[in-house]
Amino acid sequence: MTFSIQATIRALAAPRHRLSCPRKVWRQGLAEIASRGEGHHESGAFLLGYSDGLRGRVARFAYYDDFDPACLDSGIVVFDGAGFGPLWQLCRETGLRVLADLHTHGGPGSARQSPLDRDNPMIAQPGHVALVVPNFAIDFRMRDVGVYEYLGSHRWRNHSAVGLGRFFYTGVWA
Template structure:
């Protein structure tokens, strides 16, 4: 039986979480999204990690424009097909999978019609996080939009009451 003190504490601190990410990595990701979008365009990233049952743990981040240099050219996040080939190759190289994605929006973190009909990863259980105000600091946990893909262009909204327990990005992440 394999276990760790960190996993036990994380389960106690955030017992309902489905996605966890170390606090420092989350803060660095938001800062990098802010920088890449320059406060005027959307920016985004895939969160790579592991899946254990219903729990997803982020271990590294790949930004959309690393996969497709023109990803932010239109002002919204658009990835072309070859970007996904690069993404899957990276996943294979590190033995990881895409556990979630995060992208920024101007204003509040509502899921747009384009977000709903064009999931970055169209697999049931995929988690999409939207950071408000192009990730301008500070980004409060309760201001995030958190959505879980159910398939068939249907999403379960994990925002509001579920968000702070669903996505854990604290010290024990």
């Protein structure tokens, strides 16, 4: 039997956050979200990845308008239920599951769920995470990202601001 110090160090350093996203995936995903929002309307994506039931790790973004091309037209995200067919198809093909969804709001400062967001979870499954990014994802700070965990029965736990650093890890601290 061999004892691997490297593996032990990796295990100790591994993030204990409920949801994590590699920095590269996060940066590229948010750049694409910002581009699709054209600086003046909302856009968003499902965050697909792996989960052991306790912790999820995002592997890729799947953009709303790739499943429902009209969903950004009104300025706010209005996702047609028909878009879930191709989403589940992608999940089957890749072996990934939907861990979270992310959409943008306009304006600088902290982004928080709107009453519409609260009443309409994209995935109404306990443990699902909804992220809200300010300023149409152009030049924002991580601490201004809204992070909400769905508890079921139209209840959410707010992990924004103080709780964000414990719950969600991207390797981006700006």
